[in-house]
Each structure stands twice: as C-alpha cells, then as structure tokens.
Amino acid sequence: MRELKEVLEDWEAVIGLEIHTELTTLDTKMFCNCKLTHDDEPNTHVCPVCLGLPGALPVPNRRAIESIVKAGLATNCEIQKHSMFYRKHYFYPDMAKNFQTTQGPVAFCMHGRLDLEVTGRGAEERPACAFGEAEAASLASASAGAVGLSADLSRRADSQPAPTGADACAQNDPAPNDAGGTALAGLSSYDTAALATAERREDGSYTVPIRILRIHMEEDAAKMVHVGGEEGRIGGAAESLIDYNRCGTPLIELVTEPDLRTPEEARLFMEKLRRIFLTLGISDCSMEKGSMRCDGNVSLRRRGDAKLGVKTELKNLNSFKALHDGLAYEICRQAEVLEAGGEIYQETRHWEPSRKRTVVMRTKETADDYRFFPDPDLAPFDLTDEFIAHCAAEIPELPDAKRDRYQRDFGIKRADAEQIAGDPACADFFEEAAAGLAGKAAQTVANLIVNELTGYLNAAGAEVTLETCGIAPAQVASLARLLAEDAISSNQAHEVFTLMAETGDDPAKIVDERGMRQVSDTAALQPIVDAVLARCADQAQQYRDGNQKVLGFLVGQCMRESRGQGNPKLFNELLRASLS
C-alpha cells in the first residue's frame, strides 16, 4: 500500500465522525432513577424501566437535557426549543425494550461548528492542492447528512411531502437533507457562505471549520460479553452475558458533517471536543473506558470530483491514535482497491490495532429499517428561554477562550496554553501556580506543567490524578522560581521535581538540604574555567579556529569539574570571554 501522504495527493478523503459520549457525571440514568456506575457488580443498578419490563415507562432526566444543551451551546449549535424523542427499533438483547429511545429529525442541538487549528507535522497530511477554492468546492459538494443515523432520518425527511419546501429551509445550503420535508421545516440551516475556507499559513498550519450536523440525546445499551466466540463476537459464542447497569445511561451523539479531510483533522476534532466536554463537566470522556466513543465514516474521491465515493464505517477507534491510524489505514486501503479497478462496498469495518488493519464486521446491502416514530410515552419538549439561559450561565470559560487568555495574559506559548487549557484540573493548577506571573516566569511554570507534571502523572498510572497526586501548585511555583533565579539547572529541575513529588517538601528545601543549589558566582567558577582550558588546549584552539560546537564539550568539562553545581550558562559565558 502507498503512504498516506502520497495517497492524499491524488485522492480526497471525505471523513465524518459520529461521537458518542456518556454523561458520566450525572447521578442517574436517562429515564429512570438507577444510579450511574462504572465498575459495580453486573446487573445491580437496574429497575423495571431500564430492564424494559412490561408496564414500565420512561421519565426524562432533566439534568441530562441540561448537559446536552450545554454541549450544543459550547459547539456553536442552535438549540432547538421544540424536539422529540423517537423510538429506534432493532432486535438485540442489549436493548431490553428492543427499541432505543433516541431523537428524531430534530435534535436538541442542530447545526454547530468547531474551528480546528491544524499545526505542526499533522498539518502536512493535507496536501497543498486542498486549500482555497478547491477546499470551498469540496465543502460545498460533500453531502450533508451523509453519515449514519442522520442519513436514515434525512431519507425520511426527503420522502415526506414538503408543503413549505425548500423555502423554509436552507437556500444557500447544498445539503440534500435540508432540501425539504415537514420534519425539518422551519429549521434554519448553516450559514455556509460565512464559513471560512482553509488557507495554509507560512508555517504550514491552517484553520478549518468543521460543521456539526447535530447532537442528539439517547440512551446507552447494555454491555454484552460473548464467551467462547471468536474476537468476542456473538457468532459462535458458547454463551453471552449481559450487564444492564449501563443500559439507559444518558448518551449524547454528535454527528459531524463530512468536512474532515485527513486523519489528523479527525484526531484533532475528537481531542478538541473532548477538551470542551471535560471543561463542561458533562462526562469523564474516557476513550479507554468507552465513555467517549468514536465511529469514523470515510470515502475517497479523486481530487476535483464532486461526486462522493462509497463510504465505509470504522469501529473500535478507541484512542486518539486508533482514530488516526485506523482512518489512515482505511484511506490507503480504499485507494489501493480503487486504483486496482476494484469497488468499495458500504460496510462496517473493525480496526485491529495489533495487526494495523481494518476487517469487515458486517456489510450493509440494504439500509436497516429502524421504524423510527415519535415515542408516545414522552411528550415533545418545549425548552424555555429561561432554561436555555440557565444552561448558558453554567458554562465555564471554554478551552479556546482560556488558551487565548493564557497566551495573552501570561504570555506563554500557544501550544502550551492549548494543552493546559484543555484539561480543567490542569488549567486550575496552572492558574494557581502562575498567579501574578507573566512572560518568562509564567512560561517556566507552563514548561514544568507540560513536561514534568504531565510526565510524572503519565508514569504514575491511571489511578493517580492531578487532584490525588499530592503535588501542590505552590511547589511548582517555587520550583519555577529556583529555575528563574538560576539556582538550579533545568536538568536538576527534573530531579527536584521527582523528589518534591515523593516527599511533598518545598523544592527550595530539597535543593538546600541536598546541596543542589548551583554556583553562579563568577569568582568561584573562573578558576574552573581556567583549569579546563589549560587541560583542553586542543579543543580551545579548535574553538578559536571557528568550531563553535566544541564549546558544548568545554561546558561539559566545566560541569564535571564543578560536580554538576556550576551554572552551565555562566560557564558558557565565561568560556566565551576567556577564548575571545
């Protein structure tokens, strides 16, 4: 198979994501009072409602509706005041009623947008030809609603008589699902004309708008474990176990328009969304535990073509790396099939990270008929302005705004600001540690958080979090001061950080007790410089002859001589002065 970058020169990948997020921070399930849990004994948090027993009725969870409205507001969606729950029918034991309660053509949140900043090496995945006019044409011809559930519903919308017709809907929107239909009548559409098209900046980075078709509310299914079958599938399993604890967990599904063009953009979108949801506090957003799950739809078309290719749907993309690598593989696979004159079948494929390939799970010869209809047990919603305003008032500062503020007020690097602002706990920690600081001092704090603290937490394992690790912002602030004062070198900082995490002591105390404070006294260091230059006359001559690199060696010798306690920057200066 060819490399991704090469493939994307010839082919345009059209990618849409469907992202399910469990609202894990709520207390109870979507339609009953059962407690939301993660790891409890199977089937201990169940009741007639979530078990779908005869006669049970659903009662919607108000806080779940608040959460999805917040999610919609934070992703620039229009909040639909009037929407309904629908029933989606399929026979499978993970859904006790044999239908899932979800939303219909109109979801609580419709037509949002997130702008992605694509920087660094990831930006190189999008070839030079995919900017400007080409990108505008590409966006306009990517079918809105061409993914998943929305496609099913939009087919229905298409087939309905449309008394109000296209007038009521989008005039400047090429999306076929908005072309009419009573169910969507009256719904305003994207302002596509206002969408900026991606332009590549000098450093290779670019910003691209990704439209969000909808975010709807639904209930999660039960967890099934198939024992004795191949790869945990039901076919051939000796027995299948069902845990209904998860059944009825409030779930929001975000469906993007197929506006993503590279695996990197898909990964960044998912990361960005995760940071927003974490900041909103609506979910723990764990891809590992499955509380945030992503399916990718991808098709290829020749560069410049308006007609979309046949898409495949990828499952098991349960990490950012899997999302990127799975899509990258699938793009290359499809290109290979198409270039050999083959055909892509509409099918669901499973990403196997260990073998780095996708395999067919099931083929869709005909569209599933879920027999959607409005759930008669749940009255339509009419959200009030007060309710929406109440949700809006509870939204904290979002990651992008926070990043911009950190960059502006603390003067730290944008990439660091982005990383820190994306994790609410980390952001709080930073603000406390960097309080009153700016510029270099604040950047030092940021460096310690991004490098030392993150590294420490990663190494400490999943059980240790920022809240529980015992490291206080004041300690990091103190460590940053030591660095700013040149009391320790950045190499020493790593050692001090580890000691500080282990002992809980103040870094200044650690440095003093262990005699780690570096010597920045010229009078003390000059004799060492003189001694080294005397010993290394050859290298000194090389420097004088114009070999700048040899200076590093000489600094190293000085450090050795001072048993690591001399200030390397000062040695550098003294050496330069002595050799000039």
Next chain:
Amino acid sequence: MARSFDTLTAAEIAAGIAAGDFSAAEVCTAALDAIAAREPEVQAFLQVTPELAQEAAARIDAARAAGEALGPLAGVPLAIKDNMNLAGTRTTCASRMLENYESPYTATCVARMLAAGCIPVGKANMDEFAFGSSTDSSAFHPTNNPWDTARVPGGSSGGSAAAVAAGMVPLSLGSDTGGSIRQPAALCGVVGMKPTYGAVSRYGVVAFGSSLDQVGPFGRTVADVALAMDALVSGGRDPYDSTAQDVVPGFVAAAASAEDLAGTRIGLVPAFMEAEGLTAEVRAGVERAASALEAAGAELVEVDLPHVDAAIAAYYVIGPAEAFSNLARFDGIRYGYQEPGCANLAQQSALSRAHGFGDEAKRRQMLGAYLLSSGVYDTYYYAAQKARTLITADYTAAFAQVDAILMPATPHAAFRHGEISDPTQMYLSDMYTISLNIAGNGGIVVPVGLGEDTGLPMAAQLVAPAFADERLVTYAAVIERALADAATGAPVLGVAPACAGKGGELA
C-alpha cells in the same frame, strides 16, 4: 338475616366495615364464595388470589381494631385486568407469551386502589394484550356474558366487566385503548369509565397503544365508579408516568351533586344516531338517557363531528404502530415464553414470538411493523396523525357549544361467541368508542335498561371535554337516578339475574 354480598355497593361495603356491621375478612370470604359459585359459568378470571385477598382483609380488620382510619374503599373486593401488574400475581395479558410472568412491581393504579383499602381477589380475563372487543382472543379461555353465557362480555376488559356484572366483585379495573372499558361495560350492563388520557397513571399497565391507553374503573353504580376514580387520582400526578397529570379527586362530590341540570347543554350527534348498523333498541336506550337529562333541565343540542368517520382508520394505524413497538420487548430472552431447542438468537426470538403470540396479536404487530416501515410510514402514520388532529379539533369545536355529548357506546347488544369472525367487522363494532381514544377525552358508559328486542343490557355513553371528567359522573348519575327502580332506588340494571345471590352470603 343472611344476604348475598352482591346486593351491596362498594360504598355500602366500606361503610359496613367501618361501622362494624361485618368484617373485611367476612366480605373477602363472601367474594371468594361468589367467585367459586359463579366462575364456572362466567370464567371472568385468569387467576383468583385468595391469599392476597385474605391478607389485605386481615390488615384492614387489624387496622380497624387498632382504631386506625380506614381508606374510602376499605374491604371492597377488586378485580384487576390481567395487563396490570400486582406483585405476587402473574401478569399474563391473556397470552401464552406471559403465561408464567410475575411482575416484580405493582402498577400505580393498582397500588392506589389497594391504598384506598381494596382487597385484590384476582386478575381478570381479557383479549390477548387487549387486542379485541370480545375477550374471545384470550389465549386461555373465553369469558361469558353473565346476562347470557352464549354471548361475549365484550372486550378487551371483558373479564373485569363480567366480574362486576356477575356480582363477584363490586369494582374492577380495566384499560381502554379503543373502547375496552366502555364497550364491555355496555354489553354487561355496568358502569364503566375511561378518564381523559393522562388522568390515571399508566405505570405498570402493560402497554398496547401508549398514546391511547387509559385505565378506568367498572362498577354497578355511578357512585362506586366515582369512589374508584377518586382513589385512582389521589396522590396527584404519578412521577413514574411523564404523561400523567394532576387531577383533583372530586368525583364522589360530582356524583352526589346530580340534581338540577338547568343551563346544561348536552350534545347529540345526528350522524351517530342514524348510523348504519345501530340497532333500534340501542338507539331507544340512548333516547331514554337523553330524556332523563332533558327532564333534569338540560338542553339537548345537535352537534357535528365531521371528521369522526376517519377515527377507525386512524386508530388502526396508530394503535398497531404503537403495539408493534410496545410488544417488541417480548422476545423470549429475559422472561416470557421461550421456544426450546433453538440454535441461535434470531431463531429463538422469531420462534418464541411465532408461538407465544396468538393470531390477533400477530396480526396487529405485523400491521404495525408494516405501517412504520420506511416509505409506508409517510403514507399512513402521518395521515393518521393528521386525522387525529382534525378529530380532536372536532371535539374541541363541539365542546364550545355543549357541556357533554351523549351517544351510543356500541351499535348493538352483546353478540354470540364466534358471531363476528371477520376482524374488520369486529373493528367496526368500536365505531362509537374509538374517536375518544384518538382525541384523548374521557367517556362514561351507564346502563339504561334492557333492550326491547334482545332483552340484553343497553347503555348510553357520555363524553366530556378533556379533564372535565367529573361532569361525566354528574350527568351519568342523573341518568342512573332517572331510570332507577322507583321503589328501591336501585339502578335499572343490577347483578345479572342468573348470577344474583349465587354463593357469597354475608352473615
């Protein structure tokens, strides 16, 4: 002097127990005796629950002995339609699919009747999953009309109606999706009421058509039905049913206020009174009711419901569509009938459903599955919902002119078992009841005597605006009183003669 307990109303039983004239245990024994004596002919029950009844009776007697306040229905035997959950009993819905299913919880409507003091004597027969108008589609046995055992009691709540008509219980609960309380009440000569959709909680009642189903009581007097209604709405909106509403328990007071109807306007729908298939004796019965209301001072006014013809068609789209969805959960995996020896999941679901459901249940689900399928959905489901809007608007317009509408409940008296074999003919027998489920309004059926031609019970139906259900008991009480026995004051129809006094003596 010994007398059969079937001469007592629910109100009299509760009063007698409170006064110490007899104990709840004695009433319970009498009810179980009456059931034992009459059940072979009537077959109203799918399960009789003597232990539960005796326990409840003992609790009431103990409460009285302890000087505690008794509920308004303390010691009143109650039959419960078998689509309502009561912990400790089977809830079969008269289906093989749920033949051995025991619910772990109790329906709100049942719990409220028990909280008011009722003693649960058994689960009443019905058409399978409430699909029918005869109770003949019960998977276990038919129920016979106590007035003529060769005839059906109506349905789907046929067991509940027959148990009251046969004097086995003074009160029972039924559910009404297209007339399933009102039609059997009419055919069995008892009072039956379908409150406005949302007045009574549906929680714990096995759903047929979620937007149509409503629970209501049967009794032999309007006052007893009013007592049951107050019990059903007491406690306010059920937090477990998000379609339930707050209703003030003012039914007993409304039944007692039946005096002067001056200033009241009662509507009659000419198209209904002249409809093809309406028998002369039924029409005469409705006219007797109209005269009674007029005599009390009400003004009779003609009103029109122009779209009501579409009600049956709309109903047979919405009902099956919702039924398909609601019955999808019966797949033989977690509970209910499970086909033995299946090789895989798909086969097990398919065969369990094929063999667990009866013909009518399968017919409705297949119809619903078809109607909801893509392409077809737009043609039928949308059209049905539009018809629903128009029919509801018709009623709203009519109620701008009148306080209630009087109409037949059924076109004819009780028919013989097997007499109506064509399903569509059976569906048409619901022509007077269905539009109310479509619109959501409440209706009550009150006996008006025996038919001149058949000698079978005749009834009239009153319909009121949404959540004006207390009017129904007021006007029904006026009709009941006007037609009552002049000497005794007893309602025009009591316990069916063949059953009256058979077993159930109260010392």
